Amino acid sequence: xxxxxxxxxxxxxxxxxxxxxxxxxxxxxxxxxxxxxxxxxxxxxxxxxxxxxxxxxxxxxxxxxxxxxxxxxxxxxxxxxxxxxxxxxxxxxxxxxxxxxxxxxxxxxxxxxxxxxxxxxxxxxxxxxxxxxxxxxxxxxxxxxxxxxxxxxxxxxxxxxxxxxxxxxxxxxxxxxxxxxxxxxxxxxxxxxxxxxxxxxxxxxxxxxxxxxxxxxxxxxxxxxxxxxxxxxxxxxxxxxxxxxxxxxxxxxxxxxxxxxxxxxxxxxxxxxxxxxxxxxxxxxxxxxxxxxxxxxxxxxxxxxxxxxxxxxxxxxxxxxxxxxxxxxxxxxxxxxxxxxx
Amino acid sequence: xxxxxxxxxxxxxxxxxxxxxxxxxxxxxxxxxxxxxxxxxxxxxxxxxxxxxxxxxxxxxxxxxxxxxxxxxxxxxxxxxxxxxxxxxxxxxxxxxxxxxxxxxxxxxxxxxxxxxxxxxxxxxxxxxxxxxxxxxxxxxxxxxxxxxxxxxxxxxxxxxxxxxxxxxxxxxxxxxxxxxxxxxxxxxxxxxxxxxxxxxxxxxxxxxxxxxxxxxxxxxxxxxxxxxxxxxxxxxxxxxxxxxxxxxxxxxxxxxxxxxxxxxxxxxxxxxxxxxxxxxxxxxxxxxxxxxxxxxxxxxxxxxxxxxxxxxxxxxxxxxxxxxxxxxxxxxxxxxxxxxxxxxxxxxxxxxxxxxxxxxx
Numbered sequence: 001x002x003x004x005x006x007x008x009x010x011x012x013x014x015x016x017x018x019x020x021x022x023x024x025x026x027x028x029x030x031x032x033x034x035x036x037x038x039x040x041x042x043x044x045x046x047x048x049x050x051x052x053x054x055x056x057x058x059x060x061x062x063x064x065x066x067x068x069x070x071x072x073x074x075x076x077x078x079x080x081x082x083x084x085x086x087x088x089x090x091x092x093x094x095x096x097x098x099x100x101x102x103x104x105x106x107x108x109x110x111x112x113x114x115x116x117x118x119x120x121x122x123x124x125x126x127x128x129x130x131x132x133x134x135x136x137x138x139x140x141x142x143x144x145x146x147x148x149x150x151x152x153x154x155x156x157x158x159x160x161x162x163x164x165x166x167x168x169x170x171x172x173x174x175x176x177x178x179x180x181x182x183x184x185x186x187x188x189x190x191x192x193x194x195x196x197x198x199x200x201x202x203x204x205x206x207x208x209x210x211x212x213x214x215x216x217x218x219x220x221x222x223x224x225x226x227x228x229x230x231x232x233x234x235x236x237x238x239x240x241x242x243x244x245x246x247x248x249x250x251x252x253x254x255x256x257x258x259x260x261x262x263x264x265x266x267x268x269x270x271x272x273x274x275x276x277x278x279x280x281x282x283x284x285x286x287x288x289x290x291x292x293x294x295x296x297x298x299x300x301x302x303x304x305x306x307x308x309x310x311x312x313x314x315x316x317x318x319x320x321x322x323x324x325x326x327x328x329x330x331x332x333x334x335x336x337x338x339x340x341x342x
Numbered sequence: 343x344x345x346x347x348x349x350x351x352x353x354x355x356x357x358x359x360x361x362x363x364x365x366x367x368x369x370x371x372x373x374x375x376x377x378x379x380x381x382x383x384x385x386x387x388x389x390x391x392x393x394x395x396x397x398x399x400x401x402x403x404x405x406x407x408x409x410x411x412x413x414x415x416x417x418x419x420x421x422x423x424x425x426x427x428x429x430x431x432x433x434x435x436x437x438x439x440x441x442x443x444x445x446x447x448x449x450x451x452x453x454x455x456x457x458x459x460x461x462x463x464x465x466x467x468x469x470x471x472x473x474x475x476x477x478x479x480x481x482x483x484x485x486x487x488x489x490x491x492x493x494x495x496x497x498x499x500x501x502x503x504x505x506x507x508x509x510x511x512x513x514x515x516x517x518x519x520x521x522x523x524x525x526x527x528x529x530x531x532x533x534x535x536x537x538x539x540x541x542x543x544x545x546x547x548x549x550x551x552x553x554x555x556x557x558x559x560x561x562x563x564x565x566x567x568x569x570x571x572x573x574x575x576x577x578x579x580x581x582x583x584x585x586x587x588x589x590x591x592x593x594x595x596x597x598x599x600x601x602x603x604x605x606x607x608x609x610x611x612x613x614x615x616x617x618x619x620x621x622x623x624x625x626x627x628x629x630x631x632x633x634x635x636x637x638x639x640x641x642x643x644x645x646x647x648x649x650x651x652x653x654x655x656x657x658x659x660x661x662x663x664x665x666x667x668x669x670x671x672x673x674x675x676x677x678x679x680x681x682x683x684x685x686x687x688x689x690x691x692x693x694x695x696x697x698x699x700x701x702x703x704x
Contacts, residue, residue, distance in 0.1 A: 044600035045517050051509030052517075052525045055532040055574070058567055062539060065546045122432075122439035130436055139440065146447050148685055150628020152656045153454065153678045156663050160671070161453050169399050176400075203446055210443075236428035257534075264536025266631040267656075271663060293538045297631055309549070316542040320535070327534025331527070 059324070066317035073314035076307075081314065085277050087299070089308045096311045100279040102318065104194070104290020108269065109262040111198025111284060112205055117255055119202070120209035127210075128217040129225075129235065129243070140214070147207035155268035158200045163272065166196045170285040185286050192274025194289035200268050205258035212254030216247035216337065253334030260327040264319065266293040292319045375417035379430075383409040410434055451682075458679025461672040467680065471641040471653075476662070476670035485677045487643040488658040491558060494647045495637060495654055496623055498562020499569050504619055506566075507573030508608075511618075515581040516589075516603050526578075533571035540567040541635030548636070558647035561637025561654065565626045573622040580614030581607065613695045620692035624685050630656035655681045 073081050076093045084097030123143075127136040170190040177183045220243045228238040244251075269291050275298055276288035296312050296319070303309050387406040391398060396405075414434050418426030466484040474483035510529060514522050544564040547553070554560050584607050592602040608615065638651030639661060655677050662674035 038598040038600075040601075041599040044603070045519075048509045048513045048517050049519055049521075051506045052513035052519075052521070053528075054506045055510065055525070055528040055570060058543075058570075059528060059532055059535070061547075062535065062543045065543060065550070066539070069546065118435075119439040119442060122436045123443055125432065126436035126440050130433060131440075142444065142447055144689075145686075146443070146450075148624065148689060149450060150630070150656060150681065150685070152628060152630040152659050152663075153682060154450070156659060156674055156678055157450050157453055159663055160457075161449060165399070168397070172397060172399055206443055234422075234425045234429050236432055237425075239432070260534050264534075264538065266536070266538040267660065293536060293631070296538055296542065297634060300635060313542055313546055316539050320539045323534055323536050323539070324531055328527075328531050331530040331534075335530075 062320055063317075066313055066320060069310050069313035070317040072310050077311075081311075082318070085279055087277050089304050094307055094311065097277075098292060098295070098315050098318070100277050101290040101292040101295045101315065102322075103279055103281075105263055105292045105319075105322070107194055107280070107282075107284070107289065108197050108201055108273070108291055109259055111194060112201030112262045113255065113259060115199060115202035116205040116209055116258060120206045120254075120258075121213060121251065123206070123210045124214035124217055125239065125243075127214050128220075129239070140211075143207045143210050143214075146203075147211065151204065151265060151268040154200060154204060155271035158196070158203075158268060159271040162200070163191065163196065166199065167191055170195055174285055182282050182284050184283055187287060189287045190285060192272065192287045192289075193285050194273065194280060195284045197269050197273040197289060197291070198284070200272050201262045201265055204265060204268065205262055208258045208261055209251075209254045212257065212334070213247065213251045216250030216254070217243055220246045247337075249333055249337035253330045253332075253337065256326055256330030256333065260323050260330060263326060264293055264323045266291075266297050269294045270297055292322075369421075372421045375421045376414075379410075379413040379417035383413050407438070454675065454679050454682055457672065457675035458682075459676075461669075461676025462679060466673075466676055470643045471658075474641065476665045476667040478669065480669050480672060483673070485655060485658055485673075485680060487640065488653040488655045488677065489680075490643055490645065491637070491640070491652040491654040492627065492656075494558040494645075494652065495561040495565055495633065496627060498559055498647055499565035499626060500619065500623065502563060503566035503569040503573055503622060507570050507618070507622065508577050508615065510570075510574040511577035511581050512603055512607075514578050516599070516607060529571050529574050532567070533575075535567060536631075537564075537568055537629045538631035538635070540564045541632035543567070544632070544636040554648065556636060556638035556651040557649055558637060558644070558652045561633045561652065562647070564632035564636040565629065568629060568632065569622040569626045572625045573618050576618035576621050577611075577615055580611045580618060583614070584610050617692045617696045620688050620695070624688040624692065627685060627688070628656055628681055630660050633657050634660065655684075 073096070077096055080097055082097070082102070083099050085100040086095050086097050088095040123139075127139050131139065167190040170185070170193060171188075173183050174185045174188075174190070178185065224242050224246070225238060228242045233241070273291060273294060274288045275290065275294060277290070278288070280286060280289045292315055296316055299308065299312055303312065383406060386409060387401060390396060390401050390405055394401075411431060411434055414430035415427045418430035422429075461480055463480075463484075465482075466480075467489065468486040469482070469484035470487035471483045471485075510525060513519060513525060541564045544560050544567075545556075548555060548560055588606055588610060589602055592606045593599075597606070633654045634657055637654060637657070639657050640651050640653045644650060644652040659674045659677045659681070662670045662677070665671060665674075
């Protein structure tokens, strides 16, 4: 063996003792690492490893840079920054409370989920268990197309095409169901309501939730489905006892991914929601509501100075915390059900 | 006593015919009932819609939907008994959800084409908006400056995100270090960063360090944050499809790890990697909020990515939506149509390449 440089696992090779034979735990991965002895390889693997942690660096960078701004905001505003409402930059110190915005983001997301989850679930059931396979393929492509439409185009469409009929629907809701507290409206002004914004968010969430729950449902083992049908299960009982329990984790994860998108959505909501700082607790067809992401964009255009910019950045920090937390939980749930991509 | 084994005769006719699935057999009475359940509510609703003054939305929600549920329930009960009713409810709702989504999509695409074509013309694609005010007629002005801006921003984003994204994928599939689960977790978490936060982050760096101002470079960095997870994950899927025999073969021939990746694995995955890049571009090209914050806006053409604020198609649309001039709004629709065509082309090419021999992304 003279002249052959060996180190690492290869060094352990001696006559009559094959490394894999001697140690059954050595799998293919160890054969891979056996070849990392070359110096160029070490450089290569270090560069690649460094690049692989870029995502961690960016996440940490966002948390640190925006977190510092949040600390500044707390120093001038105190806890009132989160728990009060109002935005007046001319007072000293400037008044800034984002409770209405934080709550508004959640309210919009809840309205969106209330519309999107049933539609997306039914849509995926249709595609997997009801429709002919060819139609299902076409529908999958259409849903992908819907997912590919940028939010600014959805906002443009919602502003000009969806708004007029949606205002009429809300007037009708108020006329016939106005006695239910959430459908109260005293001003008879139905534009810029949380309902429309939630509807727009639902349209953006439907493709996300549908594509994930469709994939999860289509992974139900066919022998289970066929066995259930052979035992006399109807479509409903098969769904209830076989398909839905099997895909529950994935569907919940998909819903949470949609929720993360809804919380962070900015531009589409900007066009259809009238931003008000007073907290709109539950009057979903009353004009005016809040959204933290939209606040940032709408105030940024006319930002008065570094103080206000600082407050907006601090608001962005809380948006980041919320969406990242939701997204991490969603990914954990989805990957636990064995689905790691997208 | 000997055991008698029954051996069924292998009937070739039986073997060659497709599976029968008798439990899926639908008798004619069933078909009739379903047809009735579809036609009767539709006729009643149509009559109400055209002959009565009740608003269409009310007819749809209060009359048609319950009537359709009721009719399908009765049809199911008549043909399949009580157990059929739950099925009919699911089927009606599933078809309803599908129709709803299809109507939304058709309305989106239809309005985009109908309204966008009004502004679309040759000069709309290459002229800029230097002397254009919202009230200028459509004969002048265009999105040429925004198109160039978008291309510059996307070029910067690609130059930053693609090498890092592919390196991340190589780390996960080729180096296979101990941190693989963590790297994947962080890449996935990164895909949850809202676009507006990406813009804010780059803006904060620009403001606090003073290295750059609002320009194509800053916008590209913000886009890169959004693009990286898509590129990394798609490239990972692609590299996983490369058979291990290629790697072990190259290693056995005496190649080093780095050479195996650069000369064997990556070339084998070339089309897939291109697909990953295209999907990453398609993912970010319509994002508005990051450019609004990090790249700004400009009416003129800017060619220097490190220079002044720069226009882009999404920001151009954003600025022309809520303007009380019909021609400005028509420009927004036109720009939206151009943007949608760009995205459609990117996706089509990506999918076409993805059908190749190894590079299946999905």
